[in-house]
Amino acid sequence: MARMTSETLVVDGGGAAQGQPVRPVTEVAVGVLVGRDGRFLLTSRPPGKVYAGYWEFPGGKLEAGETVEQALRRELQEELGISIGPAHPWRDTLVDYPHALVRLHFCKVFDWVGELQMREGQQHIWEHLPVGCEPVLPGAIPVLAWLTEEAAARD
Numbered sequence: 001m002a003r004m005t006s007e008t009l010v011v012d013g014g015g016a017a018q019g020q021p022v023r024p025v026t027e028v029a030v031g032v033l034v035g036r037d038g039r040f041l042l043t044s045r046p047p048g049k050v051y052a053g054y055w056e057f058p059g060g061k062l063e064a065g066e067t068v069e070q071a072l073r074r075e076l077q078e079e080l081g082i083s084i085g086p087a088h089p090w091r092d093t094l095v096d097y098p099h100a101l102v103r104l105h106f107c108k109v110f111d112w113v114g115e116l117q118m119r120e121g122q123q124h125i126w127e128h129l130p131v132g133c134e135p136v137l138p139g140a141i142p143v144l145a146w147l148t149e150e151a152a153a154r155d
């Protein structure tokens, strides 16, 4: 269950459901990899992680001192074995989960080198709208709406 407050997407009751309404924000870099045919990459969250098996856009948490682009470059190398070209900052959201309060920095990526390798036991799929895979991680759902809006604006 997810609901949108003025600025925050609250999922499964958020931190308040854990008696922790105030928490530090975890910064997360996320890549929307768009192929030449316009399809975009979704990966499933690996076994053992919170929301395991849910589909998301690949990425991960910033480490100390990293920029969003540096974190995204490192995460996609570690998780997928690819070296990305420029990361184009796109949209940010704040998502309040029971397990964490996260700020998601979504970047579009059009260029990368290397063959995709699923190094963490995850699955992957190149999708177009409307996506057929499920379940989609609540924090990734707004991205599908933004992509839909962009596609409508092009038509």
Ligand SMILES: Nc1nc2c([nH]c(=O)n2[C@@H]2O[C@H](COP(=O)(O)OP(=O)(O)OP(=O)(O)O)[C@@H](O)[C@H]2O)c(=O)[nH]1
Pocket (backbone or CB within 6 Å): 028, 029, 030, 049, 051, 056, 057, 058, 059, 060, 061, 062, 095, 097, 100, 102, 104, 137, 138, 139, 140
């Ligand atoms: N990668 C990614 N994370 C997302 C998306 N949407 C979303 O809410 N998140 C949240 O952002 C956080 C990312 O953390 P993560 O656990 O994937 O990051 P990580 O690879 O650095 O994890 P670790 O170092 O704990 O293993 C999670 O709380 C996850 O639920 C998304 O589309 N992609």
